[in-house]
Each structure stands twice: as C-alpha cells, then as structure tokens.
Amino acid sequence: MRELRLQINVTFYATVAIIVMSLLTISLFVTKGHDDTLLKSAMLLSFILIGAINLNLVMTLSGKRQASMCNNGLYYISTLGRRVYIPVEGITNIRVQKLFGIKITKVSTTDGSVHFLTMQFSSTQENKLRKFGYLAQ
Template identity: 30%
Template structure:
C-alpha cells in the first residue's frame, strides 16, 4: 500500500496570519473612549483565528493532524480533531485548486465535494496521485 502524506499548506496559514494581523491593526486604528461593538468583534475574530493557527500548527508539527491518501482511501482529521476515513470507492477525483495566492486540495466524492485547506500535495505527490488513478 502506497501512502502519501500531504504537506502543510504554508500559504494558507500565512494568509490567516495576515487576516488576523489586519484585524488587530484595524482595531488599533479605531480608538474611542469606550469599547465599541466593532472593536469587540474584531478582537474576538482575531483571537479565534490566532487560536486556530496555533492549534493547527501544533497538531501538524506534533504529527496528530495530517492527510493520508492511499490506494484504499483517504484519512483526514476535521477541524475538531475527529479522524475520518473515506474509502477509495467514494473518491471520484482529487485535484489541487488555486484561490488567489494559495493552493488547496479538493476531493470529489460521490456524496459531494470536500476541500482540505491546510494540506496540499507537492509536485512529486501529484505524480503519485496520477499513478494511483486519483488525478
């Protein structure tokens, strides 16, 4: 069984970091005598994004979160850390899509489409996916 462990999508995490930093800068520019609701929403959203980045990167570097594609199917972890298995019979096609400046992995399933934002295959892995018949 040939396994492909998809690599970390660094541009996705950089994009999230830029969004969180932009929200913090916008909050610093909107200074008033009392805390406004817009400022509270910006700080909360920025904190949530930073928490997601830290927990996501921690899970990736500790080996707890990864996407494995093999000839028997796909194994991935959801946002909440739950492990999911999709048998190869349900996977119709795997493609690497681009949105603005970063790539993400798109799985076409019999029941719908699954987008994996934080992982992507490199060029050698894309060639292996072609050999396995996914691309």
C-alpha cells in the same frame, strides 16, 4: 502506489496570519479614540482566529491532525479529532485549485466533498497522482 502524506500548507497559514494581523492592527489604531463595538468585536474576532490557527498548526505539527492517500483510499483526522476513512471506490475525483495563492485540495466523493486548506500535496506527489489517473486536470 505508496502512502502519500499531505504536507502542511504554509501559504495558508501565512495568508491567514497576514489577514489576522492587519485586522488586529486596524482595530487597535481605530479604537483608540472611539468606543465602537464593531471595531472591538473585530479585535475579539482576530484574537479568536489567532487562537484557532495556532491550535490547528500545533495539532498538525504534532501529528494529531493528518491526511494521507494510498491505494485503498483517503484517511484523515478532522479538526475535531474524528478519524475518517474514505475507500477508493467512494472517491470520484481529486482536484487541486489555487485561490489567492492558497492551494485547496478538493476530494469529491459519492457522499459529498472534502476540502483540505491546511494540508496539500507536494508537486512531485501531484505529478504521481496525475500519472496514475487519480488527479483531475
């Protein structure tokens, strides 16, 4: 099996963008006549989320944040830039779940679990992993 690079999870970014924009829109309309700190904090939170998601997307598109699976194990670069390698002996199973239309890839290891929200396997990659017995049903 060759190296399988995880793709960008476009559904995740679209869902987060819709949530952030709706939160921002609600806080903009409601704070016009009110001086409520809760709504202003919601607006601040939406700006922080927009910045974090944009930074994550730019890092993913530029190749600074990536994940790949091969015969030897799983290699990924975390959000903070830490390079992590998990040997194949340490991986117990890989499960792809859908939650609100977003694919969440969960890699269970002997030490814990790693969740990928912004990265995903393509359908052909999932079929290859199932065929070779790497992916849980």
